[in-house]
Amino acid sequence: MRGVIMHEPGDVRVEERPDPTIEAPTDAVIRIVAACVCGSDLWPYRGADAPDQQLMGHEYVGIVEEVGDEVRTVAPGDFVVGSFVISDNTCPICTAGYQSRCVNGIFVDGGIGTQAEFARIPHADGTLVATPGQPDDDLIPSLLAASDVLGTGWFAADAAEVGPGKSVAVIGDGAVGLMGVLAAKQMGAETIIAMTRHVDRQNLAREFGATHIVEERGDEGVAKIRELTDGLGVHSAIEAVGSQESMMQAIRSTRPGGHVGYVGVSHDVELPGGELFFGLVHLHGGPAPVRRFLPDLIELIWNREIDPGKVFDQTMSLDDAAAAYSAMDSREAVKVLLRPRSLHLSVQER
């Protein structure tokens, strides 16, 4: 089969890889219908991590080809959405709702890599969720979004305790930040402030439910957010970047007693104790337990109550993965959907 391998930073190739097979009775093999490039894939692409022949991709929807003897909840022919961490969904961590740190957890990136034609999914029952039937083509981008960016934005909003009548600041205008805006809207937030300087992303944020845009950053950004919240700061902040600047922006934008949900993959973030102490904010975040939210998110998408698929602004053939990485690296694209050449999907064009 064809699949993406990152040889070293900036060097993305689509190459022949061995066809996956059932190795354990809890495995499924799925045919990937759509995958995509994640903002987090840009960290190794830009050299912040050290990729070495890394199998790329962790967002996926597909059709089950084959299952092991112990798989009960999905069957060949089912259309499935999976999360970016393999989970058994039965251990104490999973049952508490933190499937992304399952005791049997495996990150799909690196070990599996779903920017490919097929993938072996261990712990299929605990990882995959079948849709109620075969989806219409136009639902596929939204279902794919549920696999990571929507699930991650949703977790960030949940961790930030977004709720009816509350004010929310979203730091980060990548796909996850935009999905955080959508989640905040769906959870009933009254004021949703998207922090972005890019006009196209401002427009998308408004489409997803942002009520205010703040272009300023740092102290000026904090001052703007205070202006919009009676001088207090927001009830909830969603941090969707992972840098020192964005994390401090989130903490400083939040009122005492408020909540920060942080989901940007942390890179060299160091929190100053004094500010944490007097800030009096709740911090909760990490790799999103997307599996917790998947059944509900699939239902919302299936019933066409939300349309997160709009976050994909380009679609490319899997064979053009290198161009997809480049378009996202240069921020020409918010998020690129990749499809194996053999499949023809009508992805909505913006």
Ligand SMILES: [Zn+2]
């Ligand atoms: Zn578990």
